[in-house]
Amino acid sequence: MSNAYVSALWGADYLLTCANAGFARVNLHGGGWFLHSGSHWTESLDRNTSLVLWNAICESISGFDMYDCKIDQASNLATYFGKRGKQSLLALINKDQKDIVVDLPDPLRQHKVKTEMRLTGPSLNALSGTTLAERKSSVRASVMVPAYSATLLKWQ
Incomplete structure (x- = not known):
């Protein structure tokens, strides 16, 4: 995982793929955990640029059935x-x-x-x-x- 823009774009695609597949949790090595409890995605641990952007995307899809x-x-x-x-x-x-x-x-x-x-x-x-x-x-x-x-x- 890096702070490069490509990581934010890849991460957005990956998190949406996981949400669409009904995943309950996503662990991104070297960065942090994104947890899905019921209908709410949250981010914890690291605060690098990519993770901040991924968190914003997760908040945007929170509670949506994919x-x-x-x-x-x-x-x-x-x-x-x-x-x-x-x-x-x-x-x-x-x-x-x-x-x-x-x-x-x-x-x-x-x-x-x-x-x-x-x-x-x-x-x-x-x-x-x-x-x-x-x-x-x-x-x-x-x-x-x-x-x-x-x-x-x-x-x-």
Whole structure:
């Protein structure tokens, strides 16, 4: 595990894969524990950049039931879908060197995206400049996911 941006991006994908598979706990060697008790992910021990970002992502998916989601099979895009009551989320992780435009499935187009969270970094080996920012979303029918980044969309 490192503080490089690639570790934050890989970790986001890994934690979402584990949540989707119903894992109860994830141990990341050299860093810390992410625990899932019922519907709540938390991070403990180390506070390096990657772990702080992973914790924020875990908090964002806390309490969501995760489901298989296949949207774009032609690119190196990982997709995760979750539901919590009337809320929905869609996590998109672009592991490709080019930007990807994702057309949202019809059922998701029926409601306005409330928030958009984006994980970005200046380069995969960057040790600084990595951001995880949340904002009101303007996404309607499609979303552009920049190369080597993650986007989390939430509907209410």
